[in-house]
Amino acid sequence: NAGVTQTPKFRVLKTGQSMTLLCAQDMNHEYMYWYRQDPGMGLRLIHYSVGEGTTAKGEVPDGYNVSRLKKQNFLLGLESAAPSQTSVYFCASSFPGTENEQFFGPGTRLTVL
C-alpha cells in the first residue's frame, strides 16, 4: 500500500499562475483534508471532504478550490497564485469518526514568486 501520495513534491509558480495539487489514497478512507503549514506554525485546514462528491471549507479556504470526484482522490486548486500562498501543503485522510487519527502525504512545497 502506498498510503497517501501527493504530486508534485515541489513547484515554483509566478504570481497569477494557476495549478492543481493532486492527493491520492489507497486506504479506502472516506474523509480527506488539505492543510497548509507555514514556518513555525501548526497546520491550518484549507478544505476537507467527508465523502465522494462532497467538500467543505476549513479555516483558511480563500484563494483555493477543491474537488472530490473519486473517493480516492482529492484535488486542491489555486486559480491565481499569490506570494502569500507560499507554503507546504499536506493532504491527509481518515476513516469516519476517527478524524483524530489522520494519515498524511509527504507534502508539496510551493513557492509563489
Next chain:
Amino acid sequence: GQSLEQPSEVTAVEGAIVQINCTYQTSGFYGLSWYQQHDGGAPTFLSYNALDGLEETGRFSSFLSRSDSYGYLLLQELQMKDSASYFCAVSGSNYQLIWGAGTKLIIKP
C-alpha cells in the same frame, strides 16, 4: 474561538524523560491528539485521548484532564531520533482537527 497553547521549544538529554504540555480552549471537544513531525517530513499520529487519564504506548504516554482543558505528552528514555516537533490537536464536532503551533524537542547527547 478555539486555541491551543504549547511551548515552542523544549530541550532534554538523551535517556531522560520530557513532558510537553498543551492547554486548549475549544467548543465541542471530543478529544486530544498528538502528532510527531521530523524536519522536512509529514506529521505522524502518536496518540489520542478522549477520556481523562493516561494512555501508554511504548516509550510515549499521553494524559488528558478535560476539567482543566489540559493534556501532556510524556516521552521516556529519550533517543536522538525523538528530536522532532510535536503537535497537539483538538477534535471537535465538525470533522476537523484544530492544531497547536508545535513544540520543537531538542535532545542533547
